[in-house]
Amino acid sequence: MFSRFLKDSNQEHKQAIVEKPTVGELHGATDKENDSHTSPFSESGSSKISQGSGDENLPKRKIDLYRAIVRKIFTPLENQEESRLAISAPISSPSQVSHKVHVEYDPNSSTGFVGLPPHWEQLLLNAGIGTQEVEQYPQEAADVLRFHTKPNLPPIATDDMLSAYDDDCTNEELSPVCSIILQQDPYTFYKDLKKIGEGASGSVYKATSIDCPQHRVAMKKVKLTSQTVHEAMETEINMMRSIQNDNVVRFYEAYEWDEHLWLVMELLEAGSLTDIIYFLMEHKCYLDEKHIAFVCQEVLKGLEGIHALRRIHRDVKSDNVLTDFDGHMKLADFGYCAQISNEKLKRTTVVGTPYWMAPELIRGKPYDYKVDVWSLGILALECAEGEPPLLHETPLRAMFLITTRGPPGLKSPDRWSALFRDFLQKCLQIEPSKRASIKELLLHPFLKSASSRKEMAKLIRLCRKVPEHVPFM
Numbered sequence: 001m002f003s004r005f006l007k008d009s010n011q012e013h014k015q016a017i018v019e020k021p022t023v024g025e026l027h028g029a030t031d032k033e034n035d036s037h038t039s040p041f042s043e044s045g046s047s048k049i050s051q052g053s054g055d056e057n058l059p060k061r062k063i064d065l066y067r068a069i070v071r072k073i074f075t076p077l078e079n080q081e082e083s084r085l086a087i088s089a090p091i092s093s094p095s096q097v098s099h100k101v102h103v104e105y106d107p108n109s110s111t112g113f114v115g116l117p118p119h120w121e122q123l124l125l126n127a128g129i130g131t132q133e134v135e136q137y138p139q140e141a142a143d144v145l146r147f148h149t150k151p152n153l154p155p156i157a158t159d160d161m162l163s164a165y166d167d168d169c170t171n172e173e174l175s176p177v178c179s180i181i182l183q184q185d186p187y188t189f190y191k192d193l194k195k196i197g198e199g200a201s202g203s204v205y206k207a208t209s210i211d212c213p214q215h216r217v218a219m220k221k222v223k224l225t226s227q228t229v230h231e232a233m234e235t236e237i238n239m240m241r242s243i244q245n246d247n248v249v250r251f252y253e254a255y256e257w258d259e260h261l262w263l264v265m266e267l268l269e270a271g272s273l274t275d276i277i278y279f280l281m282e283h284k285c286y287l288d289e290k291h292i293a294f295v296c297q298e299v300l301k302g303l304e305g306i307h308a309l310r311r312i313h314r315d316v317k318s319d320n321v322l323t324d325f326d327g328h329m330k331l332a333d334f335g336y337c338a339q340i341s342n343e344k345l346k347r348t349t350v351v352g353t354p355y356w357m358a359p360e361l362i363r364g365k366p367y368d369y370k371v372d373v374w375s376l377g378i379l380a381l382e383c384a385e386g387e388p389p390l391l392h393e394t395p396l397r398a399m400f401l402i403t404t405r406g407p408p409g410l411k412s413p414d415r416w417s418a419l420f421r422d423f424l425q426k427c428l429q430i431e432p433s434k435r436a437s438i439k440e441l442l443l444h445p446f447l448k449s450a451s452s453r454k455e456m457a458k459l460i461r462l463c464r465k466v467p468e469h470v471p472f473m
């Protein structure tokens with residue numbers, strides 16, 4: 001879901017995380033002192049390393065930057081003749097970057113160097129990634145640039161890395177998706193459409209079945225502007241319809257009509273977890289640990305169902321956790337979901353927000369189910385602090401920091417239980433093999449502190465201003 005990304009880019013909710021009362025203290029809370037807003041990563045917070053030069057320093061800074069890149073990213077070519085070749089795009093994958101892009105120093109050129117793709121230079125500068133950082137982490141800089149400029153997701157890990165779910169895998173063949181897309185006008189079956197959300201690809205409406213008025217649904221309407229859009233929707237439909245899990249939004253049917261595709265699904269009328277988190281932030285409040293444990297438990301159960309089908313969600317974040325007024329939490333948005341058995345992923349769509357992304361994904365390494373575990377850890381931090389780490393950074397710099405710093409953590413760890421800290425630490429391991437599996441996390445003692453669904457429903461109703469005794473219609 002891109003809506004928040006757009007909002008974030010516009011800096012609309014750039015507020016420092018403050019020490020806030022818990023949900024239990026929502027009423028009558030006293031203001032507490034703000035945390036100093038340090039980087040959630042190690043001591044060298046981003047503010048300390050960002051290159052703060054003004055415009056007057058730009059030419060020098062640019063040349064320094066190029067020099068760093070020439071020296072470190074593009075390994076010197078042994079063949080002198082070859083190294084004299086200037087500009088030879090296109091940009092290749094990072095592992096071959098030195099073979100495809102040759103750069104040489106030219107004191108007569110306005111910038112100092114030739115051969116560096118200009119948009120790379122501009123991207124680094126705009127993102128505030130400084131010379132020293134590039135020098136220190138040349139390969140990471142190359143990786144994030146490659147990912148940012150050519151955001152094909154890296155290949156999924158090969159089968160021998162995926163033993164975790166082999167036994168209970170039910171990777172059944174699905175009927176072709178086109179056979180379940182009805183070529184009919186959805187208005188024949190649904191009425192009272194009311195817009196409830198807007199996504200990157202279209203709008204989402206709630207609606208009522210004409211035949212069965214108790215049956216209320218959510219309908220995502222996407223304009224079929226190209227074959228790519230059609231294929232992306234087919235992927236989403238295919239993923240959704242194959243997963244029957246209480247913690248995954250249910251797919252009902254799809255219609256193709258009048259150059260639009262309509263995806264009809266279960267209605268989660270209380271909106272996204274982001275809405276709950278934002279409401280609490282507006283009231284200088286955050287989720288209690290028991291509510292965070294509940295969220296983690298529900299997301300883990302959803303992921304367990306997805307992974308059992310050898311699929312990876314790849315976009316776990318609060319925007320994609322939908323809620324209802326009975327306290328249910330379900331994973332939504334399968335636009336990025338991937339089927340493990342596909343040896344090479346063919347997606348070419350621009351990748352969404354990077355703040356929840358696992359380091360191996362950004363670095364273009366083969367990856368597996370553990371990317372969802374990392375994102376769950378970021379989601380838990382988001383619940384605790386109102387937003388994911390690095391949200392104040394540009395996406396490119398955030399990606400760079402995710403790959404170069406140690407795992408993110410809580411801003412004020414002392415305020416949280418040892419069990420929660422341990423849970424986070426198990427999710428947020430840089431090395432995927434050291435990261436806990438979904439099964440291990442489902443057994444983690446932190447989840448024993450989870451609130452009941454009823455308590456969660458109470459909080460959701462409070463945040464959405466729906467009285468407890470009123471059944472929601």
Ligand SMILES: Nc1ncnc2c1ncn2[C@@H]1O[C@H](COP(=O)(O)OP(=O)(O)OP(=O)(O)O)[C@@H](O)[C@H]1O
Pocket residue numbers: 001002003196197198199200201202203204218220249265266267268269271272319322332333335
């Ligand atoms: N099943 C649903 N029930 C209730 N609300 C929903 C449902 N699905 C989506 N929404 C709401 O509609 C909004 C947009 O959803 P959508 O999935 O289109 O977002 P997106 O991920 O940004 O878009 P896209 O998939 O096109 O990238 C969500 O933020 C959510 O609040």
